[in-house]
Amino acid sequence: xxxxxxxxxxxxxxxxxxxxxxxxxxxxxxxxxxxxxxxxxxxxxxxxxxxxxxxxxxxxxxxxxxxxxxxxxxxxxxxxxxxxxxxxxxxxxxxxxxxxxxxxxxxxxxxxxxxxxxxxxxxxxxxxxxxxxxxxxxxxxxxxxxxxxxxxxxxxxxxxxxxxxxxxxxxxxxxxxxxxxxxxxxxxxxxxxxxxxxxxxxxxxxxxxxxxxxxxxxxxxxxxxxxxxxxxxxxxxxxxxxxxxxxxxxxxxxxxxxxxxxxxxxxxxxxxxxxxxxxxxxxxxxxxxxxxxxxxxxxxxxxxxxxxxxxxxxxxxxxxxxxxxxxxxxxxxxxxxxxxxxxxxxxxxxxxxxxxxxxxxxxxxxxxxxxxxxxxxxxxxxxxxxxxxxxxxxxxxxxxxxxxxxxxxxxxxxx
Amino acid sequence: xxxxxxxxxxxxxxxxxxxxxxxxxxxxxxxxxxxxxxxxxxxxxxxxxxxxxxxxxxxxxxxxxxxxxxxxxxxxxxxxxxxxxxxxxxxxxxxxxxxxxxxxxx
Ligand SMILES: Cc1cc2nc3c(=O)[nH]c(=O)nc-3n(C[C@H](O)[C@H](O)[C@H](O)COP(=O)(O)OP(=O)(O)OC[C@H]3O[C@@H](n4cnc5c(N)ncnc54)[C@H](O)[C@@H]3O)c2cc1C
Ligand SMILES: [Zn+2]
Numbered sequence: 218x219x220x221x222x223x224x225x226x227x228x229x230x231x232x233x234x235x236x237x238x239x240x241x242x243x244x245x246x247x248x249x250x251x252x253x254x255x256x257x258x259x260x261x262x263x264x265x266x267x268x269x270x271x272x273x274x275x276x277x278x279x280x281x282x283x284x285x286x287x288x289x290x291x292x293x294x295x296x297x298x299x300x301x302x303x304x305x306x307x308x309x310x311x312x313x314x315x316x317x318x319x320x321x322x323x324x325x326x327x328x329x330x331x332x333x334x335x336x337x338x339x340x341x342x343x344x345x346x347x348x349x350x351x352x353x354x355x356x357x358x359x360x361x362x363x364x365x366x367x368x369x370x371x372x373x374x375x376x377x378x379x380x381x382x383x384x385x386x387x388x389x390x391x392x393x394x395x396x397x398x399x400x401x402x403x404x405x406x407x408x409x410x411x412x413x414x415x416x417x418x419x420x421x422x423x424x425x426x427x428x429x430x431x432x433x434x435x436x437x438x439x440x441x442x443x444x445x446x447x448x449x450x451x452x453x454x455x456x457x458x459x460x461x462x463x464x465x466x467x468x469x470x471x472x473x474x475x476x477x478x479x480x481x482x483x484x485x486x487x488x489x490x491x492x493x494x495x496x497x498x499x500x501x502x503x504x505x506x507x508x509x510x511x512x513x514x515x516x517x518x519x520x521x522x523x524x525x526x527x528x529x530x531x532x533x534x535x536x537x538x539x540x541x542x543x544x545x546x547x548x549x550x551x552x553x554x555x556x557x558x559x560x561x562x563x564x565x566x567x568x569x570x571x572x573x574x575x576x577x578x579x580x581x582x583x584x585x586x587x588x589x590x591x592x593x594x595x596x597x598x599x600x601x602x603x604x605x606x607x608x609x610x611x612x613x614x615x616x617x618x619x620x621x622x623x624x625x626x627x628x629x630x631x632x
Numbered sequence: 633x634x635x636x637x638x639x640x641x642x643x644x645x646x647x648x649x650x651x652x653x654x655x656x657x658x659x660x661x662x663x664x665x666x667x668x669x670x671x672x673x674x675x676x677x678x679x680x681x682x683x684x685x686x687x688x689x690x691x692x693x694x695x696x697x698x699x700x701x702x703x704x705x706x707x708x709x710x711x712x713x714x715x716x717x718x719x720x721x722x723x724x725x726x727x728x729x730x731x732x733x734x735x736x737x738x
Contacts, residue, residue: 456681458677458678458679458680458681459681467672467676467677467678468676468677468679469675469676469677470677470679471654471655471677471679472679472681472704516651516652517634517652517654517686517702517704518654518679518680518684518686518704519704519707520681520704520705521704521705521706521707525633525634525647526633527633527647527648560675616671616674616675617667617671617675
């Protein structure tokens, strides 16, 4: 693989860009692999990448029913933060955030990680206490966050209305190294690196059945025929329940729609990410100038990738109240994704009742930020057959045992 | 927007008037149950892509709980029925079967 660099750009500029290679190959499936990953979203691709990078396992196929990165990875609002409350979450999300810091260099692919700073507004006294608690927890966990007063919020976000009529801003939980990244580039960067290691990314290949023998996985039936494998990783987000059923087990997961929208592009006006959990909305500005806005989840199971309109109304109402200057802004696009929600709002990285079959799911509304750390932990789980320290607390037996990792309070808004 | 007919007051209620209650007809297990039974009652969910039976509450209306049959892949509503039912009414099952011949049944 040719490296991307400023010299490559100069060279290609001289010859009408004739020399760029395809970023990844599109091979036909082989009969047998050491490991198959179902789902070429960010988490599946990162899992494959760290299987190769950290464990030298490269006889790997990543099977994708659509196109790579076309699921939630390509539909999210790209917020990256690690200011979670519980220790296992802080460890996993901070691992991911840390890996994002150098991901462009590591993959030789510009993922546009932008640690521009992230604020979670406190707009009730209850929220103030909650975020002070999170700041203290983060201090003990080694995650850098701090509490800031309204005056500093206003300084960081001049367009904000600090003393709104319903919910004045009482302060904020501030993570200076939180921010955003380019979602597609994360998928594409990992895909290119996986392909370069000799892994097969097979798109337009839907898994339709899982085959097993004596309780051990043997292979998968796909729309491109049967493919054998020693190990299987299921990383399919919204469709986790369907693929788990093929493998013979049920999950504590419900699939619901989550929506987002972007405005017409405007001049730079906000260089941090702002989340307002009480009024339920969050917003950042993309490099193109669009205001990127996240909405709420529907309260019912839905696989259609489109959500209910009243969420858009609620979100925009909340944001117009928080940022009065956006009231005349036109919205350009709106879309939805099918997110996989667990009861404690924490993911599942787990062994399954089927031998050598592992699952990574339940990231729900907030898994983009976790992609590198999740891939890291999932690769270890698949390679060793047992979870390492990052994944250990996220096994699905935690529900049966009552060991929830409750983040539903720490993240009151979908993101 | 999802619109469901409340089987008690007959109102065609749109989603903003309703509260969702997720999977219906769960068999309850309590004291004396095995760990497996209790776990599957508490947590394991069908979450089907297709025909689904759910609980809803007419929260901003008559306030009553009722049950609905819906397709999660198309958002088609097949019908609603009272909460005091241990299985969907036979007529509703027949109607769904006619529309979704591949459905494995209730
Ligand atoms: C509107 C919206 C906004 C969001 N905002 C944020 C945010 O700001 N920050 C954040 O951290 N997270 C956010 N998220 C959540 C985040 O997008 C997801 O948690 C994350 O992208 C999940 O990645 P994944 O790789 O697990 O899933 P996906 O990217 O969905 O990949 C799963 C893949 O599996 C494939 N697949 C499914 N079934 C099969 C099969 N049978 N055979 C083969 N392939 C199959 C799918 O086609 C899909 O490509 C948001 C999500 C949405 C929808
Ligand atoms: Zn009613």
